[in-house]
Amino acid sequence: MPVKNAADVQRFRSPYLTEDHQFLVHFQRKMILDVLPPEMTDPVLIDAIDLAMSFEAWRRLRQEQGLPVEAAAAVVRKTVQALLACQA
Template sequence: MSDAIQNEETDGRALRSERSRQKIVDALFALVGEGTVLPTAKLVAERAKLGIRTVFRHFADMDSLFEELANRLKADIQEWLRYDIPDGTVSERLDELLRLRGQFYERISPYWKAGEAQRSRSDFLTKNHQSDTPKLRTNLINWLPELKDVSQEIMDALEFTTSPEAWHRLRVEQKLSVKRAAAAMRIAALGVLKGHLPD
C-alpha cells in the first residue's frame, strides 16, 4: 500500500472520529440542556445515533468533552456578559444587571447543575469554576463602578446574593418562580448595598 493511500485512510479515520465526537458533544449538550444532570453513555449513544462502544471510547476523556461543552455554552451566553459600562443611576443599573443575571442563570441552569454534580471528579470543571467566580465579580464592578469604594465585606455579600448558587437556591430549593426569585435577589442586593452607594 502506498504512503498516499495510507495517509488518505488515516485522514478518513480521523475525520470520522471527529464527526463522531461532534455528535457526542451535540448529544451531551442537548441532554444536559433538557435537564439530564448525568447523561449515561447509553443515553448519549441513542441521541447521537452512534454505537455505545464509540461513545465509551470518547467518554474515556471526559474532561475534554466537558471543555467542549463549556466552550459551546460560553459562545451561547455572551450577550448576557457585557463588559462596557452602562448608563443610568445606581438603582437603574442594578435593576438591569439583576434582570440580565436572572435570564443568564436560567439559561445556564441545567449546565450549572450538571457541572456541580461532576465538579469533584473533573479537573477541568474545578478550574473552570474557579476562573468563572472572579469574572462575575468583574461583571458586577463593570455595571457598578462605585463598588470599588465599598468594603471587602460588602463586596463579598453582594457577590453571594447575586451568585448562581443563590439563584439555584431560590429557584430549586425554595421553588420560587422566576419573577419571585428575581424580586428576592433584588431585595437582598439592595439590603447589602443600603447606605453604601448613592441612589
Template sequence: MESPEKTDGRRARAVASRARILKAMVDLIEDGEIQPSAEAVALRAGVGVRTVFRLFNDVDGLRQGLQEVMDERLAPIYAEPVHGTLLERLDQLVARRRIVFEKLARPKAFADAHRAQSPSLTAAHQTFVRRQRELLLGHLQGVLPASAGFVEALDLTLSFDVWRRLREDQHLSADDAQNVVLRMVHAIVAEFGG
C-alpha cells in the first residue's frame, strides 16, 4: 500500500503538469497554431506525450481545460466596474470588450472550429454568450432605457461575433473595429433616447 505522502506527491505533480499543458496549449494557440498537436503541446509544456493523454482522456477535456484557463485570465477584466452615464459606461465596455475579444480571438476560433463535434464546446459557447449579456446588463443596471429592443441591439453590437467579423472578414485594425463598434453603440443610444 502506498503512503499518503507518495499519493499526495503524485497528485500534486499531476495538477502541476495539467496546468503546464493547458498553459502550453493556450500559448501555442495565441502564437497562431489553430490546432496544436499533442506533441507540440507536450514539448512546450515539458512533459511527455503520454502525460498529455493520461491527464486529458480526450481532446474534449483539453478544450474544456482551455476554456477554464481563458476564463481565469479574463476574470479580472470582467470584474472591473464601470461608472458614469449610459454612454460613458458603454464607451468603457467597448474598450474592455476590445481587450477581452483580442485575447480570446484565437482560442475562441479553435473552440468554435470544433463546436459541431462537441456538446461541451456548444454548451461553453452558449454560456459565453449568456455571460456576455449578463455582464452587459449588470454593468448598465440603473441606466438602461426601458426597451427590450435597446438591449437586443446592444447585445448584438457588443458581441464577439460582430468583433470577429470586423477584424477577420472586414480586415479592420483593432482601433478601427473599436471605432465602428462605438459608432454603432452611439447610434443605438440616440435611436432609443438613452
C-alpha cells in the first residue's frame, strides 16, 4: 500500500504512472468481470462491485477508518454480497 500511495501522489505529474494506474484499474475490472456470471450485465451493479472492491475503498477502510485486514475484508465481502443480492 505505501508504494501505491506514493505513486498516486506523483501520478498526475507522470505519464508513465498515469498509464500504469489506468492499466491497474482496467486489470482489476477485468478480474471482476471474469468471476461474475455472464448473465450479470447490469452496468450500474458492475460499477458498484468494482467500486466496492477497488484499491481506493480498501485504502479508506484500512487507513482512514483504521480497520485491521480481517475487518476490512469482512466489510468488502458484506458489501459485495449485498450488491449481488440486489441482482437476485
